[in-house]
Amino acid sequence: MNGRTTRMGARLLGSALLLAATFSATATMAGPRMLVDVNTLQVIEHEDAFQRWYPASLTKLMTAYTVFRAVKAGEITLDSPVTMSKHAAAEPPSKMYFKPGQRMTLDSALKIILVKSANDVSVAIAESISGSEPAFVERMNAEARRIGMSSSRFINPNGLPGKGQYTTARDLAVLAVTLKREFPQYASYFALEGFTTGKKQYPNFNMLIGRFDGADGMKTGFICASGFNQVSSATRNGRSVVSVVLGSESLGARADISAGMLQKGLTGRPGNVPTLGQLRPYGETRDVVADISQEICSKHAAKVRSEGRDEAGRQKLASPYIHELDRPLRFVFAGLLGGGDTAKPDGVETVASNGVGDIANVPVPIPRPTF
Numbered sequence: 001m002n003g004r005t006t007r008m009g010a011r012l013l014g015s016a017l018l019l020a021a022t023f024s025a026t027a028t029m030a031g032p033r034m035l036v037d038v039n040t041l042q043v044i045e046h047e048d049a050f051q052r053w054y055p056a057s058l059t060k061l062m063t064a065y066t067v068f069r070a071v072k073a074g075e076i077t078l079d080s081p082v083t084m085s086k087h088a089a090a091e092p093p094s095k096m097y098f099k100p101g102q103r104m105t106l107d108s109a110l111k112i113i114l115v116k117s118a119n120d121v122s123v124a125i126a127e128s129i130s131g132s133e134p135a136f137v138e139r140m141n142a143e144a145r146r147i148g149m150s151s152s153r154f155i156n157p158n159g160l161p162g163k164g165q166y167t168t169a170r171d172l173a174v175l176a177v178t179l180k181r182e183f184p185q186y187a188s189y190f191a192l193e194g195f196t197t198g199k200k201q202y203p204n205f206n207m208l209i210g211r212f213d214g215a216d217g218m219k220t221g222f223i224c225a226s227g228f229n230q231v232s233s234a235t236r237n238g239r240s241v242v243s244v245v246l247g248s249e250s251l252g253a254r255a256d257i258s259a260g261m262l263q264k265g266l267t268g269r270p271g272n273v274p275t276l277g278q279l280r281p282y283g284e285t286r287d288v289v290a291d292i293s294q295e296i297c298s299k300h301a302a303k304v305r306s307e308g309r310d311e312a313g314r315q316k317l318a319s320p321y322i323h324e325l326d327r328p329l330r331f332v333f334a335g336l337l338g339g340g341d342t343a344k345p346d347g348v349e350t351v352a353s354n355g356v357g358d359i360a361n362v363p364v365p366i367p368r369p370t371f
Contacts (some may be wrong), residue, residue, distance in 0.1 A: 031227060031247025031292075032169040035261045038180050038233070038240035041275040044265050049170040049279065050286040052151060053246050056221030057094075057117040058167070058229055059159030061175055062152075063125065064110060066140050068183045070129050071106075078107040080128070081337065087133070088123035092160060095120040103337045111195045111334035113158075114219060116202045122158035133157065144171070147178045148277075151286070161223050166289045169244040174276060176218055176231050176242040190217030190233070197335035207255040207315065208232055210329070211322050212262065218242075220254070224297035226290070232258040234266060241265030247292055250305045252315045259319040 032053060035045035043049075055062075070076050082105065084098040096118045098104075104112070104121075106128070112121045126136030133156065140154045149171035155162050180187065193210050194203040208215040214236040221229045227247040234241060243261040248254035295301060308316050 031245065033246065033257070033261065034169040034173045034244040035265050036173045036177055036242050036276060037265065037270065038177050038242055040270075041177065041277065042270045042273050043173075043276060043279050044241070044268070044270045044273060045261060046169070046279065048283055048286075049173075050151060050168050050281045050283050052166040052168055052286060052289040053229075054161055054165060054223055054226035054289060054291070055152075055154075055159055055167040055172070056161075056223040056226050056229055057159040058172060058219055058221040058231055059154060059157065059165075060113045060117060060122060060221075061172070061179065061219050061231060062140050062144060062154060063122055063157040064114060064186075064189065065175060065179055065183075066136065066143050066157075067106070067110065067125060067129065068179075068186055069143060072183075076106060076129055078105065078110075080106045082106050082109040082121070082124050082128045084120065084124045085127055088120050088127060091119040091123050091158065094118060098124075098336065104335065105337065108195075108334040108336075110189055111192060111332060112202075114189050115192050115195050115204045115334075117158075117205065117221070119158040119160060123156070126157040144175075148174050151281075159221055159223070161225055168286075169246055170276070170279065172231055172244045172246075173242055176233060176244070177276065179218070180233060180240065180242070187216060190219065191215070192332060193329045194331045195334035196331040198333065199335075201329075201331050203329055205251070206230065206232070207251070207317070208234075208259060208262075208322065210325055212259050213321075213323075214266065215262070224293040227292050227296045228254040230254040230258050232262055234262045236266050239266055247290070249296070249301065250308050250315075252308050252317050255315075255322060256317055256319040259321040263321045 032048040032051045033046065034043065034049050036043055071078065081103045084100055084102045086100040089098065089100050094117050096112060096116065098120060106125070109121050109125050112118050113125065123133055126133045130136035130139055136157055137154055140157065144152050144154065152167040152171040153164055155165040191209055192204055194201055205220045212234060214234040215232065216235055217233040218231045228250055229246045229248065232243045241262055243258050243265065245254050245257045245261070248257060
């Protein structure tokens, strides 16, 4: 074999490796996604934006929006008590395990559902505002229709899976942009690094908060059927963008993809692109709710996710735009009125969450609804 043949072979091998890497990156980003400028409403990037998807705990963004509308209408205040009912306390994890009759302020309840993604507290909020969970869900759907979420339907306030519950990347972008534009006074709820009950600390599942420059929200969610999902937002130099990433393969993947999209939105020039209102529905399967359970909750997928952690159990991230914290996480208070903390493990392994290197020290999700 002569030198020219060797060099040609090396070039072919290099091309093949580059192609494989490109395919791998594309496969990782194969789920629906969307990137929108909050101020101009320009759709900077989109893929399968109208494909119906199980919302998982991204549902809690709709719950929060419905709460804010009730506060605006004077029906309730952030200091109003939220009481845990027997029905709410019976919700599956993720949850706080508060006992029936225990109370917290609406302010604390919002912090808990947006950071811990507690399903029991979400139902307690719904009952405290509308008298019953079904009445609140009806209100959620009415609000969704009002703001233009044309392909979304909710059956509960927490995102636990069930027939008839779905949304799209496009609709979630509409919701996120509406939250930021209509209720800027509540932006801090979506940017919390964590909360404490006074006895236990709960870090945010969103690994961009405090670690991506300008990150200021919003919510993560996971169930087997929809994979690892994330709605993110960031602001720099007066420019604000929102990204939606659905169907990622892991906690780290959704953070990496979200960071890349946000960076693109904050630094690029979108050019001649449609706005949210101009984007027309597309996709042959858009009216069928996708279910990727077999890909996400298989033994192989669990093995791949375990390999995505270092020896200390911390999530390994690939994005150059996500940096480690050089300080402890900042926790705000969100606990019961009168004190008390009945929280107990709910199938989520935890890693210590203070000190330098906190980028990966967040709960490790075991596939079960919903965070």
